[in-house]
Amino acid sequence: MNTTVTKQSRRVRLVLEENKYVLVPKWAAELAVGADQYGNVIIRETEAPFVGQLIGLTACCGATATGCDGYTGCRKCYNEVQDYLGAPMFEQDIYLRVKVGA
Ligand SMILES: [Zn+2]
Numbered sequence: 001m002n003t004t005v006t007k008q009s010r011r012v013r014l015v016l017e018e019n020k021y022v023l024v025p026k027w028a029a030e031l032a033v034g035a036d037q038y039g040n041v042i043i044r045e046t047e048a049p050f051v052g053q054l055i056g057l058t059a060c061c062g063a064t065a066t067g068c069d070g071y072t073g074c075r076k077c078y079n080e081v082q083d084y085l086g087a088p089m090f091e092q093d094i095y096l097r098v099k100v101g102a
Pocket of ligand 1: 058060061062074075076077078079
């Protein structure tokens, strides 16, 4: 049997206001708008049908927490996550924004 070892995706450092930073998966770096007060990265979705929707990523893996089956939990490692990560986020949930020009 041919097995493939998949490494955990590398994260990149995202600089926020107040010179704080969070680590985000590479795929999320371009979509990230900031982090909530708990340090969870928030991205702005660019794919239909969720264009413009703000989504919090899980602290464990930087994955999203919801899926079409309604299960709330990390989509990558299936850890339990806080419920609010599975709900749509709003502008006021952005505690620290991505520093422009960092
Ligand atoms: Zn996880």
